[in-house]
Amino acid sequence: MEKVRNFNNLDSKISTVVTIGTFDGVHLGHQKILKRLVNTAQDTQLKSVVLTFFPHPRMVLQNDANIKLINTIEERSNILEKTGLDYLCIQKFTKEFSRLPAEDFVKKILLEQLQAKRVIIGYDHHFGRNRSANIDDLRRFGELYDFEVEEISAEDVNEVAVSSTKIRKALKDGDIEKANRYLGYPFCLNGTIISGKQIGKQLEYPTANLKIEEAYKLIPKHGVYVVKATINTQTVYGMMNIGTNPTITDSTKQHIEIHFFNFNANLYNQSLEIKILHRLRDEKKFDSIEALKLQLQQDEKDSLHFIAEQHD
Structure with a gap:
């Protein structure tokens, strides 16, 4: 896996399948998505990419110094490396970046920098300025700019019944067995x-x-x-x-x-x-x-x- 912080260093000759998210904990639910991403990349001869953000958006937008994360960015990177992922792209999250309109995010990040041919995303994912765009908007952009959108359904997410929030609560409660069960490690x-x-x-x-x-x-x-x-x-x-x-x-x-x-x-x-x-x-x-x-x-x-x- 190659870790990329400057997207200009990404090989411009590759085409990618991308998923987007914080992936705090890289828990069993995340692992299911990542397996789908890696398998899709292999089946379509594309390179698999996780686009993640650091610092956490809440740290920047809400100036929330009290937010605690399951993984440091280095821990997250080390865990993701074991999934067979090709690229981990870490977008520096700033107030300026948060103001990027949804269509500009698609054009400048997904298409120009990541060369995305396919995007695998959750049914409830929101993006762009004020998180105003959703998966329907992404599908519309896909038709306009010629990339495919694959939805991770509510059934797929709920089947695992795991979330980073549940894991954080288990750790704060001292329930390490539950946290480890949800993490899968x-x-x-x-x-x-x-x-x-x-x-x-x-x-x-x-x-x-x-x-x-x-x-x-x-x-x-x-x-x-x-x-x-x-x-x-x-x-x-x-x-x-x-x-x-x-x-x-x-x-x-x-x-x-x-x-x-x-x-x-x-x-x-x-x-x-x-x-x-x-x-x-x-x-x-x-x-x-x-x-x-x-x-x-x-x-x-x-x-x-x-x-x-x-x-x-």
């Missing part, structure tokens, strides 16, 4: 390991502290989770706490700390992808450090039991 956190306060080491549970740069990345509900990561080609399991360490500190600052089982190496400044597999419990304030240590021992037992069950 484990929800991930990507970040850099930074130096912490060495509290975990004092508790005999040293942790790697994960720093996530993207403020818009959705972080699941505070609590303790079973996780896994690939470190130097080795699969390593662990338990992760998301929260404020209320037993140790009065700070309200959120930390993401992972204790890896049977693993001892310097991870500082390394980039890691943490896959979240299962939620153990809420974060809570304990009456003493000893009570916290006992709970950590129980968390480890519960984590190892879960991991063993997955491999039965």
